[in-house]
Structure formats: structure tokens, C-alpha cells
Amino acid sequence: MNAIQELEWLKLAQRGDRAAFARLVQAYQGPVYNLCYRMLGNSVEAEDATQETFLRVYLKLNTYSQEHKLSSWMLSIASHYCIDRLRRRRGETVSLDEEPVAAALPAHQAGPEETALTAEARDAVRGAVEKLDPAYRVPLILRYWHDLSYQEIADVMGLTVQAVKSRLHRARLQMIEAASTSEAPLGLVAPLGLRHGA
Amino acid sequence: MIQHAEYTMLMSLVLDGEADADEEVRLREHLRGCDDCRQTWQRWRELDRRLLATPAIPAPVDFSALVLAQLDTRVAQERQRRWLIAGLTFAWLGAVVVALVSLALANGWHLQLAPAQGPLAAAWAGLSSTGSWALREISAFLVEIGAPTIAAVTGAALVLACGLAMMWLWVVARVSAGPRALVTE
Numbered sequence: 511m512n513a514i515q516e517l518e519w520l521k522l523a524q525r526g527d528r529a530a531f532a533r534l535v536q537a538y539q540g541p542v543y544n545l546c547y548r549m550l551g552n553s554v555e556a557e558d559a560t561q562e563t564f565l566r567v568y569l570k571l572n573t574y575s576q577e578h579k580l581s582s583w584m585l586s587i588a589s590h591y592c593i594d595r596l597r598r599r600r601g602e603t604v605s606l607d608e609e610p611v612a613a614a615l616p617a618h619q620a621g622p623e624e625t626a627l628t629a630e631a632r633d634a635v636r637g638a639v640e641k642l643d644p645a646y647r648v649p650l651i652l653r654y655w656h657d658l659s660y661q662e663i664a665d666v667m668g669l670t671v672q673a674v675k676s677r678l679h680r681a682r683l684q685m686i687e688a689a690s691t692s693e694a695p696l697g698l699v700a701p702l703g704l705r706h707g708a
Numbered sequence: 709m710i711q712h713a714e715y716t717m718l719m720s721l722v723l724d725g726e727a728d729a730d731e732e733v734r735l736r737e738h739l740r741g742c743d744d745c746r747q748t749w750q751r752w753r754e755l756d757r758r759l760l761a762t763p764a765i766p767a768p769v770d771f772s773a774l775v776l777a778q779l780d781t782r783v784a785q786e787r788q789r790r791w792l793i794a795g796l797t798f799a800w801l802g803a804v805v806v807a808l809v810s811l812a813l814a815n816g817w818h819l820q821l822a823p824a825q826g827p828l829a830a831a832w833a834g835l836s837s838t839g840s841w842a843l844r845e846i847s848a849f850l851v852e853i854g855a856p857t858i859a860a861v862t863g864a865a866l867v868l869a870c871g872l873a874m875m876w877l878w879v880v881a882r883v884s885a886g887p888r889a890l891v892t893e
């Protein structure tokens with residue numbers, strides 16, 4: 511999808527054209543779902559949150575201004591919704607140790623780098639990300655799975671670049687800290703050897 | 709490690725590709741001379757590598773149809789919410805205006821605003837005497853009826869209003885659910 515086409519769909523969708531809106535959903539469902547999954551940690555809630563995000567996007571379409579990238583705007587709506595949801599979840603007992611969907615998805619072709627991590631190691635990463643405070647989790651997810659710059663993360667989260675800098679730093683400190691105290695560590699303490707295979 | 713906290717910030721910036729040349733040199737020079745930080749740096753790089761190697765999760769289904777199927781309901785709910793807020797705001801403002809006007813009339817404040825002479829003054833005097841006559845009549849009527857009756861009638865009116873509001877909400881919900889049923893079947 512190029513920028514001109516996107517703008518075209520956006521304008522049509524703002525006038526109520528639902529087919530055009532469906533095109534926008536198709537174009538951005540990947541990143542939005544991925545963010546929701548990384549934030550919420552399970553596929554059921556992630557699917558629900560993805561739908562809710564796009565419904566909110568539709569209701570707010572006319573408030574969107576083009577000074578932000580459309581993707582940043584949508585990710586911002588998704589991350590705010592997920593943070594709200596995590597807040598409401600606190601106190602409830604929700605199992606975070608669900609079946610990891612990533613390993614079970616057949617359609618996804620693993621790249622050469624990805625095969626270097628075993629399913630176990632991937633779960634350890636996922637678990638460590640889920641234990642992060644949501645305020646630190648969002649920038650980390652945007653940095654690693656959405657490849658956004660500090661400036662773009664700042665746009666999505668409504669923060670200064672300085673705040674993004676410090677949150678990513680804190681996120682890494684928290685992860686390293688958790689890895690050195692938990693029973694199923696990220697394998698970062700010692701030895702540092704990688705687990706190849708599978 | 710803890711006393712070298714400044715350098716973990718630099719590590720973070722370098723890993724994100726957001727450090728400038730000076731910062732990068734500063735980190736490398738420190739690492740050359742500090743065993744603790746070198747170890748930390750190795751761990752930070754391994755964490756970075758593992759995060760980068762963890763794949764993104766593709767969307768399991770096409771969400772567009774699922775979202776479109778819910779649009780009508782959501783749009784109707786949103787409209788209903790806005791009407792409700794507008795209605796409540798309007799009712800509240802109306803109540804405040806009525807209360808203020810009644811207070812002003814009862815205290816005769818309107819007489820001070822009246823123009824001294826001319827045709828407007830005559831019209832104003834007529835209007836205000838009608839107003840205060842109506843207020844007097846109403847208060848006399850209320851006194852005649854008595855407090856218990858007024859309380860009972862007010863209570864009944866409130867119950868009736870709530871009942872009507874609930875019925876209205878039920879009708880709106882039914883009407884907005886209509887199109888959705890068509891889409892999902």
C-alpha cells in the first residue's frame with residue numbers, strides 16, 4: 511500500500527465508505543494485532559482488543575490529523591486501550607501462561623535469525639516482556655516489533671523523546687533484573703552461550 | 709555496575725541506534741577499562757539479540773469483516789451516548805435557568821432592571837405584574853394542596869419519567885440492533 515492510496519482510502523472512509531475502511535483495517539491489522547498480543551499476552555484478548563481498536567479508529571476518523579502517521583495514530587489508540595485493559599485486569603486472576611500461539615502458527619515462515627531461538631527461549635522473552643510495567647512495555651514493543659524510532663514512539667505515546675529514552679532504559683534494566691532473579695531466566699546471566707537448535 | 713549507571717543509559721542508546729558519535733566513543737572507552745560494565749554490556753547485547761530474534765505475530769484472521777459487522781451497533785451506541793449527554797446537559801441548564809428566574813421574580817429583582825419610562829416600561833410593568841401574580845397564585849395553590857400531596861405527586865411523576873426514559877432507551881436499542889442482525893445472518 512502506498513501513501514497516496516492510503517490517503518485515498520482514508521478520505522473515503524472519513525466520508526463513511528466502509529469498503530475503504532475495510533481496506534485500512536486490512537492494511538494495519540498486522541501491526542495492531544501484534545501490539546495487542548505483546549501487550550496482553552494471549553490471543554483471545556488480543557483479537558478482542560484489535561477489533562475494539564478499529565471500532566474506535568472508525569468513530570474517531572474525523573478527528574485524525576495528518577501531522578501524525580496513520581500507523582502511529584492507530585498504534586496509539588491500541589496501546590491506550592491495552593493499558594486500560596491491563597489496569598482493569600489487575601486484581602483479577604488471569605493466567606499469563608497460555609499456550610504460545612506464535613509457535614503454533616503454521617503460516618508464518620521463520621527467517622534464518624528466528625530459528626536461532628528455541629521455542630523455549632522465545633517463551634522466556636515473551637514472559638519477560640509481559641512482566642514489564644505497561645508504561646515500559648509499550649515503548650519496548652514499539653521499538654522491537656514495530657521498528658519505530660524514539661521520535662515515532664514519542665508520537666505514539668504522547669511523550670517527549672527524553673521520556674522514551676529513559677523508559678527504554680528502564681525497561682531493559684527491569685528485564686535484566688528479572689532475568690537474574692527468576693527461575694526460568696532469559697539465559698542472560700551465565701553462561702552466555704546461545705541455545706541453538708529446534 | 710550500579711555506580712556506573714550512566715553507562716547503561718549509553719548502552720541503551722547505542723543498542724537503539726540513537727547514540728551520537730561522542731556517546732558511542734565514551735561508552736567504548738569506558739568498556740575498555742571496566743570489567744563490570746563489559747559484563748553488563750554483554751548481557752544487554754544478548755537481551756537485544758533475543759528480542760530482535762523473537763518474531764512478530766501475524767494477525768490470525770482477517771479482522772475487516774468482524775469489525776464491519778459491529779460498526780452499525782457501535783455507531784448507534786455512540787450516537788445514543790451523545791444524545792443522552794446532550795439531553796442531560798440541556799435538562800440541567802434548563803433547571804438552573806428556571807430556578808434563577810423564579811428566585812429573581814420572587815425577590816422582585818426584575819423591578820430594578822425595568823426601564824423608567826416609555827412604552828417599554830409599560831410593557832415591562834405589565835409583564836412583571838402578571839409574573840408575580842402567577843407566582844402568588846401558584847404558591848397559594850401549593851399551600852392549599854398541602855405538603856404530603858405534593859410529595860406524593862412529585863414521586864409519582866419521577867417514577868413515570870424514569871419509566872418513560874427506560875422505555876425510550878429500550879426502543880432505541882431495538883432499533884439500532886436491527887441492521888446488525890441483518891449483517892450477521
Ligand SMILES: [Zn+2]
Binds near residue numbers: 738
Ligand atoms: Zn563501568
